[in-house]
Amino acid sequence: MHKHWHRPKPSPGFLTVFLAGFMTVQAAAAEEQTIPAERQQELIHLLKQDCGSCHGLTLEGGLGPPLLASLMAGKPQIWLRQVILDGIPGTAMPPWRPILSENEVGWLVTAMQKGVPDE
Amino acid sequence: MNDKMTCLRRALLALLLAGMAGCVCANKSALRGTGDLGVIIERAAGTMLVVETATQSTLARVDGLGNLSHASVVYSRDERFAYVFGRDGGLSKVDILRGALVKRVEQSGNSIGGAISQDGRLVAVGNYEPGGVKVFDANSLELVADIPAEYGDSGKLSKVIGLVDAPGQRFVFSLWDAGEVWVADMQNPGKPVITKFTDIGSFPYDGLITPDGRYYIAGLFGEDGLVLLDLWNLDAGVKRIMPGYGRGEEKLPVYKMPHLEGWAAAGDMMLLPAIGRHEVLIVDQRNWQEAGRIAVHGQPVFVMARPDGRQVWVNFAFPDNDTVQVIDVPSQQIVKTIKPGKAVLHMEFTPRGEHVWVSVRDEDRVDVYDTATFSRLATLPADKPSGIFFTSRAHKIGL
Numbered sequence: 001m002h003k004h005w006h007r008p009k010p011s012p013g014f015l016t017v018f019l020a021g022f023m024t025v026q027a028a029a030a031e032e033q034t035i036p037a038e039r040q041q042e043l044i045h046l047l048k049q050d051c052g053s054c055h056g057l058t059l060e061g062g063l064g065p066p067l068l069a070s071l072m073a074g075k076p077q078i079w080l081r082q083v084i085l086d087g088i089p090g091t092a093m094p095p096w097r098p099i100l101s102e103n104e105v106g107w108l109v110t111a112m113q114k115g116v117p118d119e
Numbered sequence: 120m121n122d123k124m125t126c127l128r129r130a131l132l133a134l135l136l137a138g139m140a141g142c143v144c145a146n147k148s149a150l151r152g153t154g155d156l157g158v159i160i161e162r163a164a165g166t167m168l169v170v171e172t173a174t175q176s177t178l179a180r181v182d183g184l185g186n187l188s189h190a191s192v193v194y195s196r197d198e199r200f201a202y203v204f205g206r207d208g209g210l211s212k213v214d215i216l217r218g219a220l221v222k223r224v225e226q227s228g229n230s231i232g233g234a235i236s237q238d239g240r241l242v243a244v245g246n247y248e249p250g251g252v253k254v255f256d257a258n259s260l261e262l263v264a265d266i267p268a269e270y271g272d273s274g275k276l277s278k279v280i281g282l283v284d285a286p287g288q289r290f291v292f293s294l295w296d297a298g299e300v301w302v303a304d305m306q307n308p309g310k311p312v313i314t315k316f317t318d319i320g321s322f323p324y325d326g327l328i329t330p331d332g333r334y335y336i337a338g339l340f341g342e343d344g345l346v347l348l349d350l351w352n353l354d355a356g357v358k359r360i361m362p363g364y365g366r367g368e369e370k371l372p373v374y375k376m377p378h379l380e381g382w383a384a385a386g387d388m389m390l391l392p393a394i395g396r397h398e399v400l401i402v403d404q405r406n407w408q409e410a411g412r413i414a415v416h417g418q419p420v421f422v423m424a425r426p427d428g429r430q431v432w433v434n435f436a437f438p439d440n441d442t443v444q445v446i447d448v449p450s451q452q453i454v455k456t457i458k459p460g461k462a463v464l465h466m467e468f469t470p471r472g473e474h475v476w477v478s479v480r481d482e483d484r485v486d487v488y489d490t491a492t493f494s495r496l497a498t499l500p501a502d503k504p505s506g507i508f509f510t511s512r513a514h515k516i517g518l
Contacts, residue, residue, distance in 0.1 A: 049462065049480070050437045053375045056206055057162060057188025061229055062247065063278065063295070063376065087372065092322070092340060094372030099438060 035107050043100075043108055047116060054092060059116065063092060069115035080109045153198040156215055157467065157509035159478065159485055160190045160203075161502040167203065168501055169215050172469050172476075172509060175487050175497040179218025185209035185225070190506055191232040194513035195257060196239040201508070202257070204233040210244055212260060215510075224260045226253050234284040234517075241305055243282060243290045250276035252292060254305065263308045270297035270317075281326025281337055281379065283517040285350050293323035293337045300326075300337060300348055300357060316357045319346045324394070327379040328517035336360075338379050340394060343370075347407060360407045361391075361400060370395025375436035377420050380518075384424060388448065390431050392419035399433060399446065413451055416442045421465065424448075425490055426472040432490075434463045434477075443477060445493070455493050459486050464504070470511035478504035 035043070048057055054064035061067075072080065084105045087095035096105065155173040161180075165187045169179040184190075186207035193202050200221065203211040208227035213220055229248035235241070241263060243254045254264040268277040277294035285291050290303045300319050304312040321341025328335050328350075335348040343365040347358045377392035384390070388410055389402045399419055403410040417439025424431050431446040440462050445455040461481035468475050474496065477486045485504050487497040512518040 045481075050374060052188055053437075056186070056229075058186065060186070060207070062189060062206060062231075063280075090341075092324075092373065092376070094374055096372075098372065099374075 034103060039104070040107070043104055044111065044116060046100075047108060047112070059112075067112055069113060072109075072112045075113075077106075077109050077113070080112070081105050084108065151216070153215060153510050154470070155510075156198075157476075157507060158192055158201050158203075158213070158215065159476075159499075159501050159504050159508075160187050160192070160506040162187050162190065162480070162505040163503035165205075166502065167201075167213065168499075168504075169218050170485075170499065172474070175499065177499055177501075179215075181213050181218055181220055183220050183223070184211045184213075185223070187505070189231065192506065192508040192512075193233060193235045193242070193518065194508075194510050195235070196513055198510040198513045200257075202233065202235065202242050204230055204244055206230065208244075208246065208248070210242065210255065210260060222260050224255070226255070226262070231278070231280055232282060234282050234290055236284055236290070236305060237286055237288050237516075241288075241308060243284075243303075245279040245282035245292055247278040250278045250294070250296070252279055252282060252290065252303065254290070254303075254308065254311070264305070264311050266301075266303060266311055266313065268294050268297065268301070270294060270299060280324060283326060283328045283335065285328055285335065286332040286516065287350075289350070291326065291328065291335045291348070291350070293319075293326050295322055295324065298323060298341075300335065300346065302348075302350070302353065314353055316348065319357050320344060320359065324376050325379040329384075330516060332516040336379065336391075338377065338391070338394065340373070340376070343394075345391065358407070361402060361409055364393060364400060364409065364412075365396065371397075371418065373418065373436065374438070375418075375420055375440075377418070377422075377436075380421060380423070384428060386428070386448075390422050390424070390446070390448070392422045392433075394418075399431070401451065411451055413446060413453070415446075415453065416444055416456065423466055423468070425468055425475070426470065430454075430490060432466050432475060434466060437462075440464075445490075457488070457493060460484065465506045467507035467509055470509065476507045478507055480504060 054062050055067050056062045059067040085097045087093045157170050159168040165184050166182045168177050170177050185205045187205050189206045191204050201213045208230045209225050211223040227246040230244050230246045233244040240257050241254050242257045243252050251267040268279050270277050277296035279292050280295050282292040288305045293300050300316040302314040320339040323337040324340040326337040333351050337346045344362040345360050347360050373395050387404050391400045393400050399413045401411040417435030419433045420436050422433050433444045443457045444453050447454045459477050460479040464480050465478045466475050475488050475490050480503050485499045485501045486495050
């Protein structure tokens with residue numbers, strides 16, 4: 001999932017991006033530990049059923065764009081988190097902040113990028 | 120129903136579910152009608168139950184219908200065939216008497232719903248990807264006409280929503296991205312004549328037609344208000360109704376688009392879901408002005424009138440989707456709040472409205488309620504049920 005961060009020459013910028021990416025992965029791993037298995041199930045259910053009412057039950061797209069792992073993997077986690085938490089004004093994407101914690105959104109982003117497991 | 124019949128029916132169902140060729144009638148020589156039949160979409164499994172309203176029982180399960188995460192159904196006018204519009208662009212024709220798939224075409228990448236023409240010979244599908252409408256021969260499912268929803272100067276295609284049939288062998292639909300309403304005259308099926316109404320408003324999310332087939336109404340997501348088109352007088356163009364019903368207040372996050380299905384009307388009053396608000400709007404059809412609003416439990420998804428128009432049943436978007444409320448139309452009061460269970464997705468009335476069937480997705484059940492006493496009469500097991508469609512829709516304009 002780090003493919004898109006490849007650059008020809010290492011530079012201070014590269015290091016920052018690399019570290020940011022590394023830290024996000026670490027954070028996601030920490031989130032996975034702090035979200036109980038039962039809640040993880042609920043989040044997957046929510047992703048499929050409720051995100052799925054616009055993005056499709058298998059996340060193949062609908063009124064909203066597809067969220068398949070192949071398309072999500074290359075997108076920055078920080079951006080994906082922000083879109084989910086705060087929505088995209090002027091579109092049908094609502095903010096999920098009233099429903100989900102930042103921790104949970106982080107976990108969902110990682111799950112989406114890996115490919116969503118069966119419930 | 121006596122025990123013997125119940126046993127017979129169960130045995131038959133077991134046979135059908137085991138995949139053996141069967142017939143919904145008790146034996147192949149017995150005749151039966153289809154007026155008390157219907158179907159229930161099982162959205163996760165991509166299957167469909169054939170049900171009988173008279174006995175509140177399941178007769179068959181049909182599979183091979185593709186992705187039904189969003190699905191809708193229209194019926195042939197003989198009420199024998201159900202046309203199923205799936206999320207994956209599949210159009211399936213199911214013989215509900217035999218409980219069997221007859222024909223299936225994968226006609227687009229992603230679709231939202233469809234309609235059957237006035238004469239029953241054409242089935243139209245509204246597509247997201249590629250955006251447009253495709254029209255098929257209802258008998259053979261062969262493509263008759265392709266109407267790409269091209270808009271602007273760049274040749275971009277818009278997602279199509281709110282596709283309905285209208286008298287005069289017409290289909291009417293809205294363009295989500297473009298903010299347009301199109302009327303397609305199909306008198307010459309291979310050469311549709313399209314009338315376009317542009318700049319109607321931002322993001323029309325669904326549409327409906329009045330039971331007399333005269334007015335098409337599209338709801339707007341991008342702004343407060345609805346769009347009205349008088350199909351008896353296309354020259355008059357579209358008219359905005361209920362402008363600014365949110366009174367400038369910020370709307371709530373919308374976690375599920377409302378559906379404008381059917382016609383929730385009693386006398387001159389029409390009830391509609393407010394988008395992003397915990398309200399049902401009342402419109403006076405004589406002048407298309409707001410005639411009130413009713414505070415409800417959550418954001419309404421379906422606002423459905425019992426066939427006699429005395430009651431309107433409302434279900435709600437996530438996270439309030441465990442609840443159904445009943446509005447008494449004359450008094451505009453909520454007379455009953457029911458909690459059927461987690462994720463109530465759809466409701467369908469029996470043809471004359473004595474019962475309503477309610478799908479409860481997360482509890483894998485469809486419940487049947489008495490609409491006079493509100494008592495639960497029966498429960499049918501169903502795998503993640505969503506839409507419920509009874510054959511009485513076959514003879515209603517717009518359904």
